[in-house]
Amino acid sequence: MTEPAEQPTEQPTEPVEGGIVAEVERMTEAQRAEHAAEVADVVAPDRDIAVGVGDTLLEMREVTMRFGGLVALDTVNFDIKRGEILGLIGPNGAGKTTCFNAMTGVYRPTSGQVLLEGRAMGRRKRYQITRMGIARTFQNIRLFGEMTALENVVVGADARHKTSVPGALLRLPRHHREEREVVERATALLEFVGIADRAADKARNLPYGYQRRLEIARALATEPKLLCLDEPAAGFNPREKQDLMGLIRKIRDDGYTVLLIEHDMRLVMGVTDRIVVLEFGKKIAEGAPAEIRENPAVIAAYLGVPDDGAA
Amino acid sequence: MHPLTAFLADGSSWITFDVSGFKAEFWSLTFDGLAYGAIYALIAMGYTLVYGVLRLINFAHSEVFISGAYAVVFTLSFLGFGGSPPGLSTPALIGDLLLAMILAMVVSGIVAVVLERVAYRPLRKKGAPPLAFLITAIGASFTIQYLIEWWRGPNAENSVIMFIPKPLFSVFGSNVDDQQLIIFLAAIVLAVGVDQFLKRTRFGRGIRAVAQDPDTATLMGVNKERVIMLTFLIGGILAGAAALFYVMKVPSGVIYNGGFILGIKAFAAAVLGGIGNIRGALLGGLLIGLIGEYGATLLGNAQWTDVIAFVVLVLILMIRPTGILGESLGKARV
């Protein structure tokens, strides 16, 4: 897929005279804050709709996934509330990724339903699910390696648009309007996640941390109601993890709902509002981080009961 | 004249629906179709093996096959075969044919391995993109074809007749001849043999391991390069066997570009059965053979053979996108 190149030096990357990136460098604290607010506005255009905070956004209802004889998910129930950061954790092989895939339409549940704002996902295609409002990142980064960072994000933003071959061929007014919109939105998103300085680099030439952030920007570009992050901190050092926590909070504060699958306990505990714990395809606990930390079933699952060995 | 009538009425019968003729000949068509199908199946196995391990459509496999066919023709010509059957005793005949087959296997095997070494391995070393492999395969196919043409000229080789088929017994009122039986049985035996080889031997397990996950297989101590070479070799050997039976069935069909369409149909057979799957290749080959024979008679023109084979391929892929028996190596995709 998209491996970071060892020498990511296709183009000179220092900010040059005149660009926004260079301008921000020269700004005062106050100016920067103002600029960040402007950017945040573009990133989440309808964030004053945050009225519904606390409503159920997504509902997993009795979801079961079977592969042959293997039961990967066993009647799992939980909700994701609008405006929260929900952590989904569990030991290896607990069914986190399966759960994630069932939610994002990669798999269809064997039985049970996934509802987004009360609407069943049913037999919708994956791109339709994205347009319903679920976006995701990938555990093993899957960017469009030959596109620039900006173009990657624009592909995400295209999900909300309609121009097809006739419009593009003849460059009809809607095409022009949409092109302006996607570029504006994608630029803002790159600034928002903090990688605007490499906007013109091919995705495959970006450093690893940038690639992770670019995936988040691309997913946000689809204007999701729910953003699903699949182990976004994999391969990060503590410092990068800290930054990532900041970014996730910033995304939530901007009006998005976030589902986080992550191995790193400190990160999960530090950033989530609520946590759901899976083990062997079953939900074994659900609650605030502090409760989960004390939950004996969770401790047993992670530390392993004596006959089970280390995870 | 209404524009459409031009397509339909022209006096000559370019398409008929000869159901009664088809019914009458059904069993003899079946037996002949199975014999042709067996040849497709043997070639298809070569495609399927290489595809399974490298995920590469080895376009030049048709030239691996036709090289073997040339070996058969040369060997038999040298042994005195020609436009009429030689009138040898049965043991002597069997001996000659076996010799021809072994030489064909050697030649095809060598061509396959050399092809792998010269054309594909450098690309693997460089980590070239998949399309580069395909283009190389096409280039290699052209190269071998026109090397042969340079050497042997643009015309087909003189025909080499091995023996005149004799009816052995009759099933449902139609005769089965010794030629059909030999070809069909040989293909079954070779298919079972390869299948067992893959299942039971260490090399076979190595091939399957690389097919499933090259990186892990390498970590587990499988020598990937050797496995790849072996895969090409087995494919070549099977193509050599196919070459003998092809010349047996079509004595005058050896020409420099004669492998091309045959190869495409064999690849279609592999896809039809489920690529990467030896049994699938056998099943697909036999089906392509049968469909061609039935179609040609039903529609009244031998040219329909290929058209129908491809139409059936498309139809089956629409219903079962990974072929009838499925891909044995199909990985779950996110």
Added chain:
Amino acid sequence: MTTASSATRPANESAVRRFRNRWNELSRPQQWVALIPLVVLIYLIPEINAPFLASTSVDFATSMFHAAEFAMIALGLNVVVGQAGLLDLGYVGFFAIGSYVAALLTSPESMLAKIPYLATLPIAMIVTMIFGLLLGTPTLRLRGDYLAIVTLGFGEIVRLLASIIPVFNGNVGLDNVGHPPKLLGQTFSNTDAKPWYWLMVTLIIVILLFVGNLERSRVGRAWVAIREDEDAAQIMGVSTFKFKLWAFAIGAGIGGLSGALVGGQVSFVNNQDFSVPFSVLYLAAVILGGAGNKVGVMIGGFLVAYIPDRFNSLGDKKYLVFGVALVLLMIFRSQGLLGARQRLLARGRQAYRQLLGRPEPITSESSVTPDGGAQ
């Protein structure tokens, strides 16, 4: 996965890059002006009897027409293979359909109604696009390798049907295919290829404009996303099937157009010129020039058509040379002569300048990886 580029870079790379950067600094209108002399030169080629170029046994104008024909075909196939990453091995089928549409509607030997030749060009495009949809609808859900074999089969079916169905006259073919009326003082006939060459070049320029519009739009981005990672594209909201079908239909239409033009120029269409190796040659042109690079594939098309004409004395050995050349090219420069290059944003120029204060980047030196093989 994409490590192929570094091994074999030409020594004068920096000069090439400097030129590219200079070029990139120019505004679009400036680029247009700068291109005018080149376009004029291209139009004049058949008039200038360049001693090196022209020493072929084939009439030079005809040879140039062939080259332009292949350039147009490569441009069409590039939409399918280079942009969307769909492996089409049956492109000659669309070319054949285009030829037959032109022939059936103009040749006195056809039983269909006759119409003016120029009207057959759009009809040929529409008919081939419909065939593209018919072939694509069932098959574009299949994975790349299967698509390759099914399209290959399609090419064969078209050829075989042309042999079997009487209205196409099989080997005998359809003679006296029509031609355009006298245009700007040029008489079109099958003895003088020059006017045909000019017509072809003009249409190529039109196609370039349209294909460029598509590339720098939501459509072009969807294609490249599909090419890079189809699953990820779908999860990012790209209706992959729809855009693949469009790519297929557009490619088919361009193939049909070139078929109709060639049918008119040769003034004769039979079943002999549509065999599988032609599809392979077309694909080779695209790969040779560099899939995903419009200029590259046109150069590839030019070379694939011109070199055999130039070295006609080699006879069939030219195919041998061609085969060896393909293998060597892939080993030493698998991304083609020019690497994939694309601009995917209509307003990229402004966006990059606004953000970074420097011009749009040129992406190049990379190879396209349709899913026609390993992952």
